[in-house]
Amino acid sequence: LKNEQAIAKLTEAIDKMNADQQTKLQAIIDVLNSVNATLETKLAAIEAAMKAQTLTLESKLALLETAIKNQTLKQEEMAEKLITAINNLQGNMEAKIEAITEAINNVNTTLESKLALIEAAIKAQTLSLEAKLDLLEAAIKALPDYTSQLEAIKTAIANLPDYGDKLSAIEAAISAMPDYSDKFDAVVTALNAMKTQIEALGTGQTAIAEKIAAVTTAINNLIEEVNSGNTSAAAALAQIIQKLEELKGNIGGGDTPSTEDYVDLGLPSGIKWATKNLGASKPSDYGDYYAWGETEPKTDYSWSTYKWMQTGQSDWKYITKYTFPDGKTEGIWYAPDGTFIGDSKTTLEAADDAATQKLGSPWRMPTSDEIKELLDNCTWTWTTQDGKNGYEVKGTNGNSIFVPAAGYRHSSELNDAGSLGFYWSSSLSAAYSDRARSLYFGSDEHDWSFDDRFYGFTVRPVHP
Known part of the structure; x- marks a missing residue:
């Protein structure tokens, strides 16, 4: 069996076990x-356990803690595994929030696991921003001390892609803190952390960093007013929230504006699909082509031009980001003694997601599970629109989208346009670090596939 097949079989076996949680876990x-x-x-x-539907999130956490104790996993790998667990949670958004909140509040969950769970929830692509903020607020209340609360806030700031969303996270977090002094310290520390993160992006972000610095200075002045007895803590907090809202308006708040349209196909997850490809002006246009994990189109698609390639190399063995223990020990994600030393990242981060970078949050590339959902829950009809071949993909509610057979780019050539379609997901292959999952179709078939990451494929964005 290939690794992906083995995982699927194991997941099925776990879900079919006629046993209670503890027995399955053991x-x-x-x-x-x-x-x-x-x-x-x-x-x-x-x-497989992370994908299993019959294991609770608490059981999955306990399993990961065991894996870390026996050195099967590193602590820093826990969040990535939990992202898979969260993205595979059953039920609506409320049910997912409840499951994650219960796990955070569980007295048996270690502090390290709680922080990893918060990081995973912030990164998870199946949770809305509102859900993430609710979870952050719940986590702040559940964490035992100010230091761990601050770590949770910093985690949210580091992993939310939109500046306004970061500020919303700060507001949500401090609202959950009972002590005014902690609220004041947290907002200043969080803004400084946000400023540091933005400054690291380069001089193009200087103006935004300066605006954050100015607001931080104003907030520090308000805190001084409280300390000197010239204003109440409650009044100062109200002004701080107002300043955060003003800053949000100045540097971009909430969802980044986009004119992109999407269609609700009645899918179980509730995810909506864009009406056209990334970079296209209408549904039948092919749009732009992207290598997996890159956010700009280019003229040459090969390993030698791939962004996540060691300088001067042109072979899959030298991939520098998004690797996992796939057994391909000749890759640089393994040490000479065969020890895995890669990053264990298997889902594109927002900074490497072409849809997020082009359209803004919450737009993103679909996960492999969302592509499978599209395949399993829609009717696919090969057709022609504006002279372009492709599929009409119709949901159970009667709504539909058109996906053109845009072909793919290899080196400088466009191949199979009009006959085949290749659309990237945000998910790495479960078997090979040098490949990623994709939607593949021709006139007589439509399925998911996995392909070398350097190829130029089209992207169809999704929206929560």
Whole structure:
């Protein structure tokens, strides 16, 4: 079996076990503790458990904690695994929020796991911004001290792509803090962290960093007024919130404006699909082509021009970002002794998501699960629109989108335009670090595939 197939089989086996939570959990833990199981087997078992529908989030957390204790996983890899768990949670948004909140509030959940869960929730592509802010507020109330609360705030700031969303996270967090002194310290520290993050992006962000610095100075002055007895803490806090709202308006708040249209196809997840490809002016246009993890079109698509390639190299073995223990020990994500040293990132971060970067949050590229959902829940009819071949994809509610057979780019050539379609997901292949998941179709088939990351494929954005 290929690794992806093995994971699917293991997930199915877990869900079909006629046993309670503890028995299922122990069965998987036994695999992790087995001296006869290879690292690849253990990692496949973990991935399968994260996707299983019959394991609670608390059970998945406990499993990951065990994996870290026996050194199957590193602590910093926990959040990435939890993203998979969150993205595979069943139910509506409220049910997902409830499951995550329960896990955060569970007395048996370690502080490290709570912080990893917060990071995963902020990064998860199946949660709305409102849900993320609600979870952050709940987490602040559940965390034991100011230091851990501040870590949660910094995590939110680091992983929310939109400046306004970062400020909204600060507001949500300080609203959950009972102590005024902590609120004041947190907002200043958070703004400084945000300013540092923005400054690291380069001189093009200087104006925004200066605006944040000015607001931070004004807030510090308000705090001084409180300390000197010239104003009340409540009045100062109200002014601080007002200044944050003003800053949000100055540097971009909430969802980045976009004229992109989307269609509700009645999918179980509630995700909406854009009416046209990224860079296209109408549904039948092919739009732009992107290598996986790149945010700009280019003229040459090859390993030698790939963004996440070690300088001077032109072979898949030298990929520098988005790698996991895939057993391909000749890759630089393995040490000479065969130890995995990669980053374990398997889903595109917002900074590397072409849709997010071009359209703004909350637009993004679809996950592989969302592509599968589109395949499984819609009727696909090969047709022609404006002289372009492609599929009409119709949802159960009667709404539809058109996806043109835009072909793909390799080197400087456009191939198979009009006969085949290749659309990137945001998900790395579950079997190979050098490949990513994609939607593939021709006139007589439509399915998901995985392809070398350097190819230029089209992107169809999605919207929560």
